[in-house]
Amino acid sequence: MALGRGSALVLSLSLCFFLLHSHMAHAATTYTVGDRNGWTFNTVSWPKGKRFKAGDTLVFNYNPKIHNVVAVSRAGYNGCNTPKGSKVYLTGKDRIKLVKGQNFFICNIAGHCESGMKIAVNAV
Known part of the structure; x- marks a missing residue:
């Protein structure tokens, strides 16, 4: 069955919308x-709720x-x-890309990690 110009335009626009939405969902x-x-003291709870x-x-x-900042186990x-x-x-001004699973970061200057300058982030 042949598509008319209007049907082809609707199909093309639908495909573009789907691709754009799919890309945005994975951004x-x-x-x-x-x-x-x-990044300072008492940031240990910063990831909560995100x-x-x-x-x-x-x-x-x-x-x-x-x-x-130190990426640690x-x-x-x-x-x-x-x-x-x-x-x-x-x-x-460090930019660190998360990997799937647990990501751990601390400040290793003496006493800083112990004062809450550390975060654990789980990335799905």
């Missing part, structure tokens, strides 16, 4: 850790003269220590 989100306060996906980006804003997070081979970020 990654960028989160600023600590919101306006940035839904993270693999591919989302966390932005860590902080003063690089007094803080850092669960053990590093729980013990506030930096396992060998952990990635250390030092720019003060």
Whole structure:
């Protein structure tokens, strides 16, 4: 059955809408850790109530003269220590893409992690 010009236009527009909606549904989100306060003390509860996906980006804003960000394992997070081979970020405006599963970050400056400068983020 042949489509008329009007039917073909409707079909084309429907396909474009579907593709656009599908792309938007999978678009990654960028989160600023600590919101306006940035990456600082007592951010441990910041992830609560947020839904993270693999591919989302966390932005860590902080003063690089007094803080850092370290991607650690669960053990590093729980013990506030930096396992060998952990990635250390030092720019003060770090952008880190989440991987699927648990993602753990701490500040490894003495006493900072113990003062709540750490977050655990689960990305689905």
